[in-house]
Amino acid sequence: SAVISQKPSRDICQRGTSLTIQCQVDSQVTMMFWYRQQPGQSLTLIATANQGSEATYESGFVIDKFPISRPNLTFSTLTVSNMSPEDSSIYLCSALPGSYNEQFFGPGTRLTVL
Amino acid sequence: GQQLNQSPQSMFIQEGEDVSMNCTSSSIFNTWLWYKQDPGEGPVLLIALYKAGELTSNGRLTAQFGITRKDSFLNISASIPSDVGIYFCAGHQGGSEKLVFGKGTKLTVNP
Numbered sequence: 001s002a003v004i005s006q007k008p009s010r011d012i013c014q015r016g017t018s019l020t021i022q023c024q025v026d027s028q029v030t031m032m033f034w035y036r037q038q039p040g041q042s043l044t045l046i047a048t049a050n051q052g053s054e055a056t057y058e059s060g061f062v063i064d065k066f067p068i069s070r071p072n073l074t075f076s077t078l079t080v081s082n083m084s085p086e087d088s089s090i091y092l093c094s095a096l097p098g099s100y101n102e103q104f105f106g107p108g109t110r111l112t113v114l
Numbered sequence: 115g116q117q118l119n120q121s122p123q124s125m126f127i128q129e130g131e132d133v134s135m136n137c138t139s140s141s142i143f144n145t146w147l148w149y150k151q152d153p154g155e156g157p158v159l160l161i162a163l164y165k166a167g168e169l170t171s172n173g174r175l176t177a178q179f180g181i182t183r184k185d186s187f188l189n190i191s192a193s194i195p196s197d198v199g200i201y202f203c204a205g206h207q208g209g210s211e212k213l214v215f216g217k218g219t220k221l222t223v224n225p
Contacts, residue, residue: 004156031211042202042215043157092156100164101145101206103213105156 002027002097004106012112013083020079021109023093028073031096033103034066038089046091049076083113120203120216127193128224135219136187137203145206146179146186147213152199160201161188193223 003026013019023032032049047055047068055068070076080087093106120137127133137146145164149157161172163179163186170177176189186205190197203216 001159033212042217043213045212048212094156096211100162101211102147102159102162103204104159105149107156108154110154 001102002029002095002104004093004095004104006091006093006106006109008109009107010110010112012114014114015084017083018079018081019083019111020077021091021093023076023078023106025074025095027097029095029097030073032070032076033094033096034068034076034078035092035094035105036089037092037108043092046078049078080111083111085113087111088113118203118205118214118216120219122219123217124220124222126222126224129193129195131193133190133193133197133221134187135201135203136185137205137216138185139205139214140184141207142183143186143205143207143214144183146177147204148175148177148186148188149202149204150199151202151218157202190221193221195223195225197221198223 005024007022034046035043037043045058046061047057049055049068049070051070067079090108090110092108094103096103118137147162148160151157161170161177166183167181168179174191200218200220202218204213
């Protein structure tokens with residue numbers, strides 16, 4: 001398994017600003033992902049954070065809006081850029097520690113954009 | 115993209131009752147995972163299934179990987195108030211590490 005922490009746990013931001021969310025895993029993991037979960041909804045994959053290379057984005061998500069870094073095998077950041085109220089959501093980091101396809105999730109970052 | 119059909123959408127039960135929820139797909143999945151999410155928290159992995167027909171238990175929870183590889187169910191026996199939350203099914207297709215999620219089943223347990 002993997003224990004995942006996220007910072008901040010929540011934030012209230014003004015329209016037009018940017019927020020960077022940090023994700024730390026307690027062990028080296030092969031893959032890390034970023035999800036968005038809108039209120040009362042299921043999880044939507046934003047991108048796969050690739051170590052040492054550009055993230056792989058899902059349809060509807062672009063690098064300019066959601067730049068992602070993954071400098072090593074235990075850490076990743078997601079930036080939500082030029083925020084609007086529509087970006088208000090929970091952002092979740094997840095990790096795939098090994099070969100068993102068992103993904104573990106962080107506690108999430110609850111973002112409110114005014 | 116691929117969707118998982120999860121049902122029921124919500125359930126209201128009395129403490130002590132058994133619960134069953136399921137997920138279906140029009141495509142084959144190689145892995146089925148069941149998660150529980152409490153308010154304000156991230157999803158927590160309950161059970162992972164890897165082979166068609168596999169039946170796995172975790173305490174009062176039992177899940178099965180459907181024989182056609184297109185469905186899975188989760189049973190909770192003798193429910194207790196702390197079982198309240200949203201349960202998500204999720205799965206992997208082909209060689210992808212990306213998870214496809216169901217829309218969730220919201221469980222309410224009345225004491």
